[in-house]
Amino acid sequence: MQGLILQEAEKLKEEIPKLKKLRSEYLFSLVCYKYFFNKGELNHSNYINAFVDGRNDGGLDLVEVIEDNNDQQTLLLIQSKDEETLQNFHDVVDMFSKMRTTLTDFQENRTSQYSTRLKRQLKDKLTFVEDAAFTTRLVIFHNASITDERIEKINQVIEKDNSFSSYDISIFDREDIEEQIKAMLEPKRFVDEAKIKISKKDGCIKHGENGILVNVYANSLKDLYDRFRDRGLFEQNFRYFIKNKRIDDNIRKSLADKRDKFWFLNNGIIIGCNDFSYDSENVKLYKFSIINGCQTATLIGEYKGKNESEDFVIACKIVKPANNNEDEFERFIAEIAESSNSQKPISDRDLKSNMPEQRKLQDMLKEEEPKIYLEIKRGEKRKRSIEPWQFISNEAYGQLVLSFNLQQPGTARSGKKKIFADELSYKKVFKRTHDKKTIIDLLKLNQHYEDFVGKKSEADSFSDLNQESIAVNGRLATIAIIGFFIKIKREKINLRKISNNDDWESELHQDNIDGGIFAENLPDNYEIILYSLFLEIIQELADLYGKDEEKYKTVSNFLKLDSYYRYEILRHIKNRFVDIPTKKEDLDKYLKIFY
Secondary structure (H helix, E strand, O other): OOHHHHHHHHHHHHHOHHHOOOOHHHHHHHHHHHHHHOOOOOOHHHHHHHEOOOOOOOOOOEEEEEEOOOOOEEEEEEEEEOOOOOOOHHHHHHHHHHHHHHHHHHHOOOOOOOOHHHHHHHHHHHHHHOOOOEEEEEEEEEOOOOOHHHHHHHHHHHHHOHHHOOEEEEEEOHHHHHHHHHHHHOOOOOEEEEEEEEOOOOOEEEEOOOEEEEEEEHHHHHHHHHHHOOOOOOOOOOOOOOOOHHHHHHHHHHHHHOHHHHHHHOOOEEEEEEEEEEOOOEEEEEEEEEEEOHHHHHHHHHOOOOOOOOOOEEEEEEEOOOOOOHHHHHHHHHHHHHHHHOOOOOOHHHHOOOOHHHHHHHHHHOOOOOOOEEEOOOOOOOOOOOOHHHEEEHHHHHHHHHHHHOOOHHHHHHOOOHHHHOHHHHHHHHOOOOOHHHHHHHHHHHHHHHHHHHHHHHOOOOOOHHHHHHHHHOHHHHHHHHHHHHHHHOOOOOHHHHHOHHHHHHHHOOOOOOOOOEOOOOOOOHHHHHHHHHHHHHHHHHHHHHHOHHHHOOHHHHHOOHHHHHHHHHHHHHHHHHOOHHHHHHHHHHHOOEO
């Protein structure tokens, strides 16, 4: 490793002590995973939940399930090579083949030759996605600079092999990795000012004073890409450029052979701005971003090859709000972006990213000390001067509210897209009264749990694999159970209704916790007390899972449904912690640290 990638690897070793002794190729894998698939973040739990590299790893370094931009779950299989040269492009094809073979073996239950860690992680991930439509993405990160010609040869070989037809294939080289890191570390919301060249002979179509439709020159768009691609050009687009071989190949073929027909074959781009002015040859743009057409603009900007210098025109709609006050501008951009992207594979979270309630919550949380920075658009910069708990995505925030306040940790973990896709769920999470005191303590509780799991894992002090797996995967369930205990303590819940399923569900889902969560005068050893409570809950969950492991098969199954949580987990927790007098005394001692 070298340069920016090496710097990020060294930061990982500083931030996660357990990683200090990892070999460089392992750190290289984790840096790539962090910036491409984990929103520029990595903690110890992420590491132990995804990392599988080692002996008998089946050619896999990391396995994970992510929510892709099309609202589908994606099974992610990653291999990386920390090598500065690629001797033979067939080596990359062989890596993809080995990854495919490993996955096939697992799907057909031929797993005896693989490591225990890989078996546990990959089986759990396959169980997690088994009830939903999902895609499988094979990803290779290589620390070499790979020419476009070699990438094309690799793609051609894979395209001819029908056994790869059901997989999404991605290859990222050193330049790709460095650009991704830069884009996430230094994002800017808009380009302040620039101009773009338009076709004089084609003129423009006006829509009042607030919109024009023009034909812009591709080379001028390419110039914008070169200058501003990492400085606000795409920040108001719902997503950044995501490689899609089928779409990308079609656009590249048009760039190579059909430039004269590109206007007919492409939908063009939309630019949202605070203001614009124009003459017959140029449009001057102020505070602007491409809000639709990221894929087109990126591929034009990066194209190298046949007819590269030949210019052509692209349809471009340029729009601005009726007035330029901040609220109106934000709302206008959000509405245009949502409308223009709603027919395309954009996630529901992205579609909500610029809604007023999102901005208001973001502003409220960072208004007064302690400031909390809410990420409402993927890739927003995380301030380095704050504590980890002070930065959270709106998705992660929604998961915590669903788990702690609304007692739905199954949905929060396995159906998190429902937070944004289902209007009732969205309303319950984001169109509620947000109490900053509750939020602060909830985020601190969440961070305490992350720290607890990290320290226990680093010390290898979980008693068995079930406990470790519950600890890593059961964060939301544990936080929900603590919310359940606090509701009992505050007499916000009637335990007598637990025997009636309908009444119990209604009782449990009441959004009735407000104010601070932690007691005002915490004892010096409160963290030890909290960690003991975490461990007790994890032990009980591991015991409950272990008693019926044949039924659940994997920990993911055990934790994925709210009905399991309501009728099996909480009844077990009540029996163990509330109904047994000695255990109730222990629980009361734990609950003294909570308000």
